[in-house]
Amino acid sequence: MDPDSVQFIFLNAAIVNNFVLALFLGICPFLGVSAKKETAWNMGLATMFVMLVSSVCAYGINLLLVRFDIEFLRLISYIAVIASAVQLVEMALKKFSPGLFRALGIFLPLITTNCAILGLALFQTFREYNFIQSLAFSIGAGVGFTLALMLMSGLREKLELARVPTVSQGAAMSLMLAGLLSLAFMGFAGLGSSHA
Amino acid sequence: MTTAPHKQEQVTLDTFLRGIWEENPVFVMLLGMCPVLAVTNSTLNAIAMGLATLFVLVASGTLVSLLRKMIPREVRIATYIIIIATFVTMVDYAIQAISLDLYNSLGAFIQLIVVNCVILGRAEAYASRQRVGAAVVNALGMGVGFTIALLCLGTVRELLGAGSILGYPVFSPDFQPWVVMILPPGGFFVLGSWLLLFEWLKQRRERRTLQSEGATAHGS
Numbered sequence: 001m002d003p004d005s006v007q008f009i010f011l012n013a014a015i016v017n018n019f020v021l022a023l024f025l026g027i028c029p030f031l032g033v034s035a036k037k038e039t040a041w042n043m044g045l046a047t048m049f050v051m052l053v054s055s056v057c058a059y060g061i062n063l064l065l066v067r068f069d070i071e072f073l074r075l076i077s078y079i080a081v082i083a084s085a086v087q088l089v090e091m092a093l094k095k096f097s098p099g100l101f102r103a104l105g106i107f108l109p110l111i112t113t114n115c116a117i118l119g120l121a122l123f124q125t126f127r128e129y130n131f132i133q134s135l136a137f138s139i140g141a142g143v144g145f146t147l148a149l150m151l152m153s154g155l156r157e158k159l160e161l162a163r164v165p166t167v168s169q170g171a172a173m174s175l176m177l178a179g180l181l182s183l184a185f186m187g188f189a190g191l192g193s194s195h196a
Numbered sequence: 197m198t199t200a201p202h203k204q205e206q207v208t209l210d211t212f213l214r215g216i217w218e219e220n221p222v223f224v225m226l227l228g229m230c231p232v233l234a235v236t237n238s239t240l241n242a243i244a245m246g247l248a249t250l251f252v253l254v255a256s257g258t259l260v261s262l263l264r265k266m267i268p269r270e271v272r273i274a275t276y277i278i279i280i281a282t283f284v285t286m287v288d289y290a291i292q293a294i295s296l297d298l299y300n301s302l303g304a305f306i307q308l309i310v311v312n313c314v315i316l317g318r319a320e321a322y323a324s325r326q327r328v329g330a331a332v333v334n335a336l337g338m339g340v341g342f343t344i345a346l347l348c349l350g351t352v353r354e355l356l357g358a359g360s361i362l363g364y365p366v367f368s369p370d371f372q373p374w375v376v377m378i379l380p381p382g383g384f385f386v387l388g389s390w391l392l393l394f395e396w397l398k399q400r401r402e403r404r405t406l407q408s409e410g411a412t413a414h415g416s
Contacts, residue, residue: 175388
C-alpha cells in the first residue's frame with residue numbers, strides 16, 4: 001500500500017501504530033475510564049470528536065503560523081485550540097445529553113490534558129499531511145483510541161469476577177493487562193510498511 | 197484563589213521529600229503515565245525526560261505561585277496551560293540546541309510535557325495556594341521523584357532489553373537481549389512489576405505493624 005494513501009494512514013493510526021497501545025498516548029483516560037464498557041464507549045466518542053475538531057483547527061493554524069513565520073507559537077496555539085474545543089464539547093453535552101455529561105464527570109475536562117489529542121495535532125504537522133490526510137489520520141486515531149478503550153474495559157469487567165492475589169489488585173493488574181493487549185497489537189506490525 | 201486564603205505551609209524537609217516517596221507522582225499517584233512509558237526505553241532518554249520535566253515543573257510552579265493573586269479564578273486552568281506551554285517551548289528549543297540526537301529520539305514527547313498531568317496538577321493543587329518558597333521546594337521534590345521513577349523504568353528496560361546501561365554493555369556478549377522490554381509492551385510490564393513490588397512492600401509493612409501491635413497487646 002502507498003504510505004501516503006488515505007486508507008493506509010487510517011489503518012496505520014487505528015491499528016498498526018495504535019495511539020494507546022503502541023505510542024503510549026492517552027494512557028490516563030485509558031486506565032481511568034476503562035472500568036465500564038458504557039463509559040468507555042462514550043469517552044471514546046467524545047475524544048474522537050475533539051480529535052476531529054482540533055485536527056481541523058490545527059491544520060488551519062499551522063498554515064497561518066507558517067505564513068507569518070511564527071512557528072515557535074505552535075505549541076501554545078494548539079493547546080489553546082484544544083482547550084476551547086473541549087469546552088465546546090462540554091457545553092454541547094451538558095445541553096443535549098445531561099446524563100452522559102454526568103457519567104463522564106471529571107474526565108471530560110481532562111480530555112484537554114489527553115496527550116493523544118495534542119500528539120495527533122503535532123504528528124500531523126511533523127509528517128506534513130494535507131487536509132484530507134489529516135482528516136483520515138484524526139478519525140483513524142479516534143477509532144484506535146475507542147477500540148483500545150473498549151477492549152480494555154471488556155477485559156476489566158471480566159477481571160472483576162476473577163480471583164487475583166491481593167497484591168496485584170488495582171493498577172498493577174491493569175498495567176499487566178495493557179501490556180498483554182499491547183503485545184497482541186504488535187502482531188499487526190507487519191501490515192503495510194510499518195514505520196513509526 | 198480569590199476567597200478564603202489557604203493555610204500557608206511551612207517549608208520543611210517533608211515538603212521536598214513528599215514528592216519522592218509518599219506522593220511519588222508515578223508510583224503512588226499514577227500521573228503522567230504517557231512519558232513514563234514512552235521514553236523509558238533507554239536510561240539516557242529517561243534522564244533527559246526527567247530533567248526536562250523537572251525544569252518545567254519548577255519554573256511553572258514559581259510563576260504560578262508569584263501570579264496566584266492576579267489570576268482570575270474562572271480562567272486559571274487556561275492561564276496555567278499557557279504558562280506551562282511557554283516553558284515547554286523553551287525546553288524544546290534548548291534540547292534541540294544541545295543534542296539533536298537526543299531530540300530525535302525523544303520525538304514529540306518533549307512538546308507533550310505540556311499535557312503532563314503532574315505539572316498541571318501541581319500548579320492547581322499546590323503552587324496556586326502556597327508561597328513561592330514552598331511551591332519551588334515542592335515542585336523540586338515532585339520533579340526529582342518523577343525523574344527517579346523514570347530512571348527505575350529506564351534502567352530495567354535497557355538492562356533487560358539491550359543488555360547495557362547508558363550504552364555500556366553489562367552482560368557477557370552471549371547474553372540474549374529480551375527485545376520485548378524495549379518495545380511498547382515492555383513498558384507496561386516493567387511499570388506493572390514495580391507497582392507490584394511497592395504494593396507487596398506496603399502490605400508486608402502493614403502486616404508487620406499489625407503483628408507487633410498484636411504482640412504488645414497480648415503481652416500487656
